[in-house]
Amino acid sequence: MQTQNRILDDLAKVASSAMGAAAGMRGEVEARIREQFERIITQMDIVPREEFDAMKAVAVKAREEGEDLAQKVTSLEARLAHLEGGVKTATKKVSSKKTD
Known part of the structure; x- marks a missing residue:
């Protein structure tokens, strides 16, 4: 029983860190897209x-x-x-x- 609990805890930690990494990647992708839009808008001389x-x-x-x-x-x-x-x-x- 103790072994199963440990495996589940490890899986929860891995899933939690994967979600954190995905959220970090999302923020980075949004920042890159925002930079690209700003660059395009600046070039368009709007x-x-x-x-x-x-x-x-x-x-x-x-x-x-x-x-x-x-x-x-x-x-x-x-x-x-x-x-x-x-x-x-x-x-x-x-x-x-x-x-x-």
Whole structure:
């Protein structure tokens, strides 16, 4: 009986150390994979999130300003057309008075 207990204890110790070694290998493999990903990302020259968000905000602001400018141009064109229309009407009235 004592012999069987000893064999089981030895097997438990071997299994325990094998599990510890497997956990250590897992940690080492994860570290190596992380290093490889970091190296690949560095080589790809990927933009950091903060920089992307800043440029996105700049682009949104530029788009809004462009839309505002387009509206102002449209408004100014309408005013100019109205003023030119008024000038043409006034010159027609002056021209018709001269012929009378």
